[in-house]
Amino acid sequence: xxxxxxxxxxxxxxSLPALADIAIVVNPxxxxxxxxxxIKRIFLxxxxxxxxxxxxxxxxxxxxxxxxxxxxxxxxxxxxxxxxYWSKLIFTGKGTPPxxxxxxxxxxxxxxxxxxxxxxxxxxxxxxxxxxxxxx
Amino acid sequence: xxxxxxxxAIASSLSVPAMADVRINGFANLVGGMTSSDDRxxxxxxxxxxxxxxxxxxxxxxxxxDKVSATAQFIARxxxxxxxxxxxxxxxxxxxxxxxxxxxxxxxxxxxxxxSLDVGYSYHWITPPESVYAVSFxxxxxxxxxxxGFSGDVEYNFQFATGNxxxxxxxxxxxxxxxxxxxxxxxxxxxxxxxxxxxxAAQAEITIDSPLLTPAFAQLSQISPSLSDLLAVxxxxxxxxxxxxxxxxxxxFVMGEYTRVTLTDSFYPGEKNFYVTGGLRLGQWTPFATVExxxxxxxxxxxEKTAAFPAELQPAALQALAGxxxxxxxxxxxYSLGVRYDVEANLALKAQVTRIDDRVNELDDAxxxxxxxxxxx
Numbered sequence: 001x002x003x004x005x006x007x008x009x010x011x012x013x014x015s016l017p018a019l020a021d022i023a024i025v026v027n028p029x030x031x032x033x034x035x036x037x038x039i040k041r042i043f044l045x046x047x048x049x050x051x052x053x054x055x056x057x058x059x060x061x062x063x064x065x066x067x068x069x070x071x072x073x074x075x076x077x078x079x080x081x082x083x084x085y086w087s088k089l090i091f092t093g094k095g096t097p098p099x100x101x102x103x104x105x106x107x108x109x110x111x112x113x114x115x116x117x118x119x120x121x122x123x124x125x126x127x128x129x130x131x132x133x134x135x136x
Numbered sequence: 137x138x139x140x141x142x143x144x145a146i147a148s149s150l151s152v153p154a155m156a157d158v159r160i161n162g163f164a165n166l167v168g169g170m171t172s173s174d175d176r177x178x179x180x181x182x183x184x185x186x187x188x189x190x191x192x193x194x195x196x197x198x199x200x201x202d203k204v205s206a207t208a209q210f211i212a213r214x215x216x217x218x219x220x221x222x223x224x225x226x227x228x229x230x231x232x233x234x235x236x237x238x239x240x241x242x243x244x245x246x247x248x249x250x251x252s253l254d255v256g257y258s259y260h261w262i263t264p265p266e267s268v269y270a271v272s273f274x275x276x277x278x279x280x281x282x283x284x285g286f287s288g289d290v291e292y293n294f295q296f297a298t299g300n301x302x303x304x305x306x307x308x309x310x311x312x313x314x315x316x317x318x319x320x321x322x323x324x325x326x327x328x329x330x331x332x333x334x335x336x337a338a339q340a341e342i343t344i345d346s347p348l349l350t351p352a353f354a355q356l357s358q359i360s361p362s363l364s365d366l367l368a369v370x371x372x373x374x375x376x377x378x379x380x381x382x383x384x385x386x387x388x389f390v391m392g393e394y395t396r397v398t399l400t401d402s403f404y405p406g407e408k409n410f411y412v413t414g415g416l417r418l419g420q421w422t423p424f425a426t427v428e429x430x431x432x433x434x435x436x437x438x439x440e441k442t443a444a445f446p447a448e449l450q451p452a453a454l455q456a457l458a459g460x461x462x463x464x465x466x467x468x469x470x471y472s473l474g475v476r477y478d479v480e481a482n483l484a485l486k487a488q489v490t491r492i493d494d495r496v497n498e499l500d501d502a503x504x505x506x507x508x509x510x511x512x513x
Contacts, residue, residue, distance in 0.1 A: 041286075049233060078478070079481045080478035080484070088258045090161050091251065093228055094282070
């Protein structure tokens with residue numbers, strides 16, 4: 001099943017050659033198991049702990065192609081839907097959307113210096129300061 | 137007074153730069169609409185008006201510490217002359233990741249979209265289906281407990297809310313006042329993949345003051361104080377039940393809610409309301425359709441009580457019994473078609489046309505066309 005999905009995902013990504021690869025990254029000290037479902041829940045504010053019990057701190061890129069791609073592929077929603085989702089939670093005091101950063105470099109330096117942070121960047125921007133847990 | 141509170145809140149949020157984590161969010165709904173021909177629907181008539189469903193709001197929230205946060209929301213509604221009201225003001229204590237307790241003035245979770253009722257951006261309609269959502273109270277002064285988490289792949293949420301409320305609402309075409317005391321609201325919700333199911337049960341001690349009906353109750357009490365008491369809504373138990381289902385396949389979605397309201401020991405007819413809505417997500421476009429109904433067209437209650445009266449008083453008793461109940465009897469269906477267009481991730485445009493089919497009074501059949509801009513930040 002998962003293979004079928006990943007074949008589908010590959011087919012999708014092949015049919016959209018304009019998209020860059022997205023790398024999901026965490027602090028090198030973070031050794032928790034993080035599945036796709038975990039990532040999805042973390043970025044929707046539904047999962048507040050990594051498997052080792054430490055607090056999740058997701059960070060977002062500002063609006064743009066990478067964020068759209070991440071939202072579609074991991075969260076399964078368009079960016080507008082994600083923002084409608086958060087507007088529900090914000091105005092109930094039930095949640096706060098992930099902090100936003102402007103560039104890949106900002107994300108990388110934030111994650112490098114915060115043990116509990118998790119984010120995503122263009123795979124081409126990745127450096128040694130972070131650990132890649134998944135590439136889309 | 138209200139303005140002073142707003143000024144104070146703004147001043148205090150501005151003058152406390154040390155509290156770096158004050159979050160300011162807001163939303164704006166600009167909705168214009170008009171009816172077909174001479175129909176009237178809510179505050180709409182056949183001239184374009186923007187005052188009925190438009191609203192602007194600011195929300196301030198701040199973390200007092202790791203566990204405690206405070207939230208205040210101010211809203212200015214067009215149908216209230218854009219007077220600023222403090223919609224919510226509450227503090228939340230995060231007992232654990234799963235459990236939180238809020239106290240203050242807060243929203244009662246009666247419906248799937250209760251929490252974001254005013255945030256047009258959060259749903260596809262111009263406004264949530266009135267047949268279901270037009271209940272007379274949405275906020276209580278009290279407390280709410282949220283408990284949620286995952287069990288395998290199933291996400292669950294439970295909420296319990298309690299408190300008091302005081303609100304104006306429309307009854308039989310006129311403004312009436314409702315007091316709800318000791319409201320108890322239980323909500324349970326489960327989400328699995330694209331499926332969501334939700335149930336709610338609530339009750340409160342309800343008192344309704346209706347200028348439309350007060351004379352009839354006064355008249356009746358001269359014949360029979362006990363019957364008048366029975367009909368009038370004076371700290372009578374009101375019950376509310378609701379169920380909601382949703383399936384979201386990303387490219388399309390369908391959802392519905394069914395609610396039932398009873399005020400057994402009173403003139404108030406039972407309510408049965410529902411809506412079913414569905415839509416397609418085609419890139420930035422979301423065309424949708426909604427069918428909704430509100431049914432307060434029940435058999436007259438307590439007619440048998442008139443038998444106990446002397447023959448000469450029976451007509452008057454019957455008239456009061458039937459008159460008060462018929463005055464608020466209603467049954468209508470609404471059919472809507474509309475489209476939402478997402479301009480960007482915090483701005484949406486919408487258009488919606490609604491046909492109202494009144495089964496009790498054909499003169500209230502109407503058409504309504506609305507366009508809207510929804511913005512959140």
